[in-house]
Amino acid sequence: MNFFDSFFKKDNDLEMKFSLEISPQTDLSTVPPVSDIYITMLPGGDYKETAQQAVELVKKGFNPVPHFPARSMQDEKQLKDYVSRCKDGGVKQVLIIGGGREPMGKFDSSFQLLETGYFEKMTIGIAGHPEGSPDISDSDLEKAMKDKKPYADYIVTQWLLDPQPIIDFISKQSVPVHVGITGPLKISSLIKFANIVGAKNSLKFS
Numbered sequence: 001m002n003f004f005d006s007f008f009k010k011d012n013d014l015e016m017k018f019s020l021e022i023s024p025q026t027d028l029s030t031v032p033p034v035s036d037i038y039i040t041m042l043p044g045g046d047y048k049e050t051a052q053q054a055v056e057l058v059k060k061g062f063n064p065v066p067h068f069p070a071r072s073m074q075d076e077k078q079l080k081d082y083v084s085r086c087k088d089g090g091v092k093q094v095l096i097i098g099g100g101r102e103p104m105g106k107f108d109s110s111f112q113l114l115e116t117g118y119f120e121k122m123t124i125g126i127a128g129h130p131e132g133s134p135d136i137s138d139s140d141l142e143k144a145m146k147d148k149k150p151y152a153d154y155i156v157t158q159w160l161l162d163p164q165p166i167i168d169f170i171s172k173q174s175v176p177v178h179v180g181i182t183g184p185l186k187i188s189s190l191i192k193f194a195n196i197v198g199a200k201n202s203l204k205f206s
Helices: 003-010 047-059 076-088 110-115 138-151 163-171 187-197 200-205
Strands: 020-022 036-039 063-069 093-097 123-128 154-159 177-180
Touching (some): 093 110, 110 123, 163 177
Parallel strands (some): 020 036, 036 063, 123 154, 154 177
16 A cells, blocks of 8 residues: 555545645546645646646546646747636646746746736746755845745745745745645655755755
């Protein structure tokens, strides 16, 4: 029995207060009974696959939250199509992020996506980085957060292991913060993903 099966078997009468993140290729029959399911769109991924996975989750009664990575959007036409596919399929919530890659087109920041107004009437999450990001300097990161917060309903943080950075981060925010944590992983995988997301202090903490 895996971690999720054992956890939900033990606590299946409780209302779950956390979310999960899956890929567009995840078998939805394996998804446990949580409400919010985030769907990645990794560099090189197809937005149509993420949108379709989101629509399938709506049909199954979940609240899907597809990622919208600015630097993976080729142009405004593609962005509008992605948003339309999601809205038409009943998606009500999105996570707007920069995306860890060189820009494919005109968008190089999540703030630019937010400015389009295409996400009107949707619940909007933005990314928070209590331990910094490998894609942007700390000073630019602070400015970006200040610019984005007026559009945001909440913040989702990178995952981390050291509690102090997240405590400090939350104390400075004016919108709700959803704290990112990692599932069960091998140490080698933890180190790999910590380097990708910029969880530099958590590497020392662990």
